[in-house]
Each structure stands twice: as C-alpha cells, then as structure tokens.
Amino acid sequence: MFSFRLSLDELEFRGKLECWVPHRSRWVFKNSWITPLANPALDFAVVADSTRVCAIARERVLDRAPLDPRFLIFTHPAVLDALLAELETWPGDYTVIEMQDQSARVRAGRFGTAPLYLAPAGKILEGSWNLPDLRHLLSADRLRDRVTVRALTRQHRYSTDTLFRDVYRLTERATASATPERFSIEYPKPAAHVMQPRKLRQGVDPIKEFDHLLTEKVSRYRCEPTEIGVELSGGVDSANVALSVARLFPQQVRSYGLIMPGDVGEQQRSRRDRFVQTIGTLDTTVTASHHPPFSPAGVRARGIPHDPAGAYYREAFDVLREAASAHHVRLLFTGHGGDELMALSPDVPAALAATQADVPWLTQQAKEALEEVDVNLAPVPPVPLPALMAFIVRNPPYLQAGIWPVAPLADPTTSRFAEQLPVVWRRNKALLRERLRRAGSTESDVAPSRPEHFHDLLQLGLRRCGLPLLRTMLDDSVLVDCGYVDPDALTSAFRQAQGAKEVPSLLCDTLVLETGLRSLLEGHQ
Template structure:
C-alpha cells in the first residue's frame, strides 16, 4: 500500500507534502497511487502519523491525500479512528523525541508490506524487489521448511533481515534497536446454533452483500475474476446483485475439465449479464526457466501461473478498469472441525496425497535440511481473523496486481464473513451448503450440481515439466540449493525424471516447490 525510505536522523525535521509524497530531509513515504486508496497525514506537537487505507463507502470521495495539524485531543481521536479503520491499511507513526517510528498493519493483509532496518535506515515496501539491489542472505531454516512443503504464515521470511508485516502486527525502530510485535491470537471459533428465527441463507446473503458494498464502487472501473468455480461465482452473484452488469475475466484450461468449465462459465455469464473475456492457458503456459531474466519481478511467494494471469490483468487495464474482485478465501470459509473429520485407517480423509507429496519432498533434502525441517516452528504468526492460507494467497498475488495497476478486493477473505461462516452449524458448512443454496437461488440448481466437475490447474505443471524436462535438467547442473547444503542434486534430477515420465500430480507438488525455491534463491543471492 505504500513505500518508505526513512532515515532516523531525519525525524527531527518537519514532514511536508511534495509531489504526492511525504518528504523530510532525505526521507520519503509514497502511497501506491490508486483511486481506492487514500492517505492522511496528522501532525501535532512532537509526533505525527500517516495512514494509507482503503476508502470506505461511508466516506465521500475526495482528494487522495489530506493533511491536518491538530491539538493533542484531536490527534488521539484520529489515531484511534485509524487503528479501528474497517478496511485495510498501513500506518507509520513517528515520535520526534528519541527518533522513533512504528509501522502497523490492518487485519486484511490485501497487499502486505515488507520491512528492513539497517543502521540508521528503515525501508518499507509492498514490492520485495526494492530490497534486492544487493545480494541477500538466505535463511536456511525457512528454506528447509518450505522445501518440506510446510505451509506457514510468518514475519520471518526467506531472506535474512527482510520482515513481512503480518496482519495486525507492528514493527518498531529507534536508534540501535528494532522490535517486531505479533498481535494477540484471535479466539478459536466453534460451531454455534443459529439465532432463533434466523435463516442461514438469508444471513449469509445479507452479510456477503454488505461486504461487497463496503467500498465506493463504480461498475465501469471493476472486473471480476471468474474461474467457473463456486467461489468466484459467489462473488460475481453478489456484485451483480448490488452493482448491476460488469466485466468478468477468466483463464480457460485444456484437458478433461475444459468443456464443463466453458459450459459453466457460459451459464454464469449469461444469467448474470456479464461482459466476459477469457485467456487460454495454452497460449500463456507457466515459465519453468530457472535463470534470472532482465526486468523480471522478484517475489518471495510462488505464482506459477503468472504468465496467464498477467495476460488477464492486462486485458482488465485495457478496458480502463483498475479494481479486481476475486474469489480468494472461499476454500477457507467452511472448515471441518476435529470432531467432524472422517477417519479412514487411522488417517484423516484427504491426507494421503499430502503425506505422499511430503515423502517425495523429504527425499530431496540433505541431512542438514531434514534436521531443520523437523524442528518445531517457533516463528509462525498467531491465529488471525483472516485464515493464514488466504493471507498467503494475498501476499503471493497482491504485488503483481499492483504492478499491473490493479487494486485487489477479496470479499470471501473478509474477517466478518469468515467469523460468521466458521460458526455455522455443521449442516451449513459441510459441502459448502449455504454457498450452494446461495448459488442455486441466483443461477439455478443445474449450474453447480453436487459432484460437478471442478476446474483445476492440477495437470498444467506436470505436462509443462515433462515437456521441458531436458532444459530443466541442464539448468540444474548448477543448483543453488545444493550449494547451500539443503538439497541432494542427484535426488532432484531423479524426481524430475519421475515427473517427466509419470506426469503424476503428487510428485509434481514436491518438484514444483523445489523449482520455485531454486529460482527464488538464484534471483536474490
């Protein structure tokens, strides 16, 4: 949401607006320029803060930036209002006495920022590439956990010294000292009976429509990501119910899922009156090139389908739209709790493929990496109002969307909607029943029948890896992760051969994670 380069020695100077940024001395804070974001600078005696935040529908559209000089009481009021802002934000607080700053994040994590403090200088940015002007050291413990296919959401990142500002966290810096503080964990949700006389579908619809109306939306500035699945279709139904006809975009896949995906998309777009545009995955296959390319964006989170997504996002911008609504977060809306999980042969249903992929991944690791991967993690962020996997998806896609001039909105990741759905009785969570009812009411029961063929990217990478196996093998003659002592180079080539021959999805999961991390390490070290 913002970028900042701050010298602690400058904090005794007055901060001023200059050409869309806040500047003082050699220091600067620059918001991401987008109509959905606003920036407020509030100053009082001895301290000030700046907040970049999403616009709320209740606040009339005005200028993108505002500045106020206030007394201590008004400063406190505006500060509390900012901390409780109902949408996403990043805030930087400055105390001139002692040259202290603190960076805070809101709860949504739509496009998180990274932070680094070195000597007198603090750097904050949504773009990890801003930290790669010089080589970075790799955190081998983090790399080992990632190679082992462990999913975690953490301030600690792959590169030593670069910290992710997780949701509700704060990063404080003063001369000679930096401190990161996680928020308190949220209380675990449990299934609860519905209020007497209330209907689950009506409550879900009301809350979802309130969520998609939270921002000041103009339909001609918005596009919807529409895969053909339940999550994006749910967002599309809610958006058109509130805002009328709008644009939709999607990636078409090949193989067995293609025909049902096309048919389902056609049913959705025709019944909702969407202006639809699609991109062929076959025309923009994922790149598996491990070498650094000039101008290539560098990030710490994997996105193997960036080529097709970029083509899609380019088409959004070509229509003059700069706001993208997605279905991210839908997978996490309806959890099954421990006492509800089906057990087969002593194992939770659906865990067999994960365990098999983990076995493939562990075969790549050296004893040193295995030892690190088996340590209990002490660095994960606490439980949050937005589920960790959704937050990781935001961190993965958000920076690339901003590079395309698009601001992402993920309604199904809204903490209020998550809290409601997580507390629903089991009969409304199982099989996403309340979402199914919502879609049936708006699209008809035949669009998403029980057991429908789901769209999936699962076969894209196995086919692509098999096609380019020889080139990948040549590039792996020099293996950065092997040089770090984390990966057995021969085991990696053996796994590559396995995927090339079998095109199996399970071994591909382990190989793809390794290839992504290998490319990432080459880019930053």
C-alpha cells in the first residue's frame, strides 16, 4: 500500500514532527518520502506523538470510522498505541510504517493483498508494492539461487526471499526493522487452522450460512457501487462471488471475463451469458486468443519493466484490467481462493511441482540450488497459502491500473468456515455448486462437462509467440550468463519443441523468468 524511501540517519523527530509535509502525492521529511497507493477503497493517515510518526494504510471498512483525513495528526502516545493495536484485529488489510529516531518498523496485515518489497542499503531503506520501482538497485550478479530455481522448476514458495539478494518481501503479519546498522524481518507465529471437519448442528443450512458470510465479506468495503466490478470466468468460484456482489448492488456492477479459445470457450461464453442475465451485471469480455502469452503487444515482448514472477496469462488479463480501469472500476472482486476453500485438506498442494528431471536444461549449479528450495519458508498463514502466492503475481498489475483487488473466498474467516464443513459439502465444491442451483443456475452451468481451462491458450502463446522469443534467448540470455540454464540443452529443447505436437509447458516458466529479468536489468548493469 506504500512506496517509500527513508533516510534512516535523518529520522530525528523529537521536536521536529512538523517537518513532515505533504508534497503532491507524497509525505516528505527532509530526504525521506512516503507515497500511499491512491484508491477509494483505502484509508491513509500520518499520526504522530511526541517521539514517533506512523504512516498507516488500511482498507476502508463499512462499520468502522475512517481515518482522520487531515495530513498530520498529533495525539497522545496511548492513543497512538491504541490505534496500532486496533490493526491487529482489523477486518481488512493494512500496512503501517512506524518511525522513531534513526529507525523504522514496517508491519503487514494478514491478507497479503498488496505485496511489499523492501530494499535496505545501509542508511537508506526503500520499499514498494511494485518491484520495478526498485530496479535501480537490482543486479544480475545478485540473483538468489534458490528463488531462481524455484521459478524454473515450478516450486514457488512463500517467503521473505525474492529473486534478488538485496530485496526482501514482507510476508503477511511479518515485521521488518531497520536502522543505519541493521535490517531484519521477524516472521509471525503460525496461524491456527481447523484440521478436522465438524458435524453440523441439527437444522443448520450450510448454504444459508455461507450466503450470509460471503455477503457480509463483500458488503464491508466502502466504495461507490459504480466503482465496483467483478471477475466472472464462468466457473463456480467467481460466480458465487459475483452473485453476492450483484445482489448488494443490482444493475450497477460491471463484470469482466476472459473467453478461452475453441469449443471450451464457446461453452464458457454461453454459461457466462446466462449467468449475467440472471444477476444483471454490465458485462465485458476479452477474447483471450487475441492476447496470448508473449504476444507482441504485451509487457513481456515489449520489455516493459515488470516482476518476473508475473502470471502466465498476464497479457490477456492486462487487457481485461485496462477495460475495467476505463470504466472507472476501483474495487474488483475475484474468485481467487475457491479451490483452496473447498480443498479436503489444507496440506493438498495447489499444483504438482516439477522436478529437476522435468527441466533438462538446468545446469549443475541450478540442480545444487534445488537443495535449498525449502529454506527460509514463512509460517502457516491464515489466508490459504496458494491464494497468497497468487496475490503476489496477480495483484500488482491491478494496483498499477488503479484497481484494488479483493478475494472474499480467501478471507481467513471464510476459510475457517469451510475448514469446519463436513467433507460432503467440500468435495467437488458441492457447497458452491448448490448455492448456484438455488439461485437458478442450470445443472449444465453449475457442473459443466467441459469447464474453462488455459491449456489451449498457453499452447497458442508458446507456439506463436514464445518460441520466437526462445530463439533470441539462445543467443543472449540472463539465465544462461548467470549459470542457471545450459545453452546446449535449451537449444535441443527448442528444436524438439518446433516439431512437437505440443510445446513443453515448462518452457513457459523459463521464458517468463527470462523476459522478466531482462525487463528489470537491461540498462541497469
């Protein structure tokens, strides 16, 4: 929720609190500045007592008083302590920067909606939700081996680690502390989860209970109805969220969706059309095949600075985000977290990881780094872990478009509700499907024989756009130069892929990482 640059040795506040001044979109003190992420779904304030200044950003919540809109608020230390303590139980996300003489502490909430990257460099601490903002600090010779091979082998982990040894991610509920001499991040305690389902009390209808819970989660956000949108893919996850949103704001909410290629896409379009008619949203669709991975108009092919951890299908979603932004959508509800919500066990992985045998172009250096894949992992979070990791790759582009993304199915309270459900209601997403049936959806829409998937879009992008990019990588590659990818093995994989019926999908992971690194490092070496 912030980007900032703090000159730690200049943070001397005793008797000088008034030196913090607003300047354009920033808060400024000497050579330090803090820029909040502007969005009507968020509240911001700078609050000070006699010895410290706190910059607070938090989601606006309907039944809670907003922060004082004045620029700098002076208060008693006990009042500031109470305000900070309130964040511990705040029902939305937050970030707080607490500054005292020559020191700063940065604390994150439990939702992980907006990642925060921190780059300590002696007396300077820089941070941003947008990794490219820190690209002037990045270097190819400072890549972190274990994170690089996680990306190459599809073994992503939630951690303070990033691709660069000089940049850290502030994970959920974690606290970073910085002085001119020292920087550290303290992980929180593991979150408690319900490990066994429970028996429903007699007469309890889980559909009604879930309906009430989801509606409460959706309704808590402060935003004008005309600024609210929903992602609507055609699947049951986003459909359940859209149902709650549309009931709260009938005929005022816009919906957005990618239409997949082929027969699957035609069936998806029909399902979406019927559902849109039922709930009454103003609908916009994007033909995904016009914007496949690595397409010439996308950020990867154009070399626009972006996080290498970006989603495979960023190009198509960027077009969707542009459409929503053009409609002045500032708060977008998504169906992320539905798979984890209905998982039969919290230990079930979202996807099977690759192994080094699956990636024949790994070098010996990369294979050795695989031994550290599980080093420095964050503790169990209250939000489903795969959802948190999805937020890292998917949410920053929304924030760039001026949109605050919300995933009510990944809310800790929603997750705790589902963890207690009898297995029969979670298996095959029975709870979500039955709720749509009661809302009037047909059986073919609730449980389609051919649900939407991204396989054909990925193959289209790899074949049409990815292989030409891969060809350039054979001559000039960050990953080859840094010793992670064997050029001969990659050349062999490229030649085989040209004549293969299907391009190996793991080439996509290598290309995504390569193009992302190039976008950050070119011109900064």
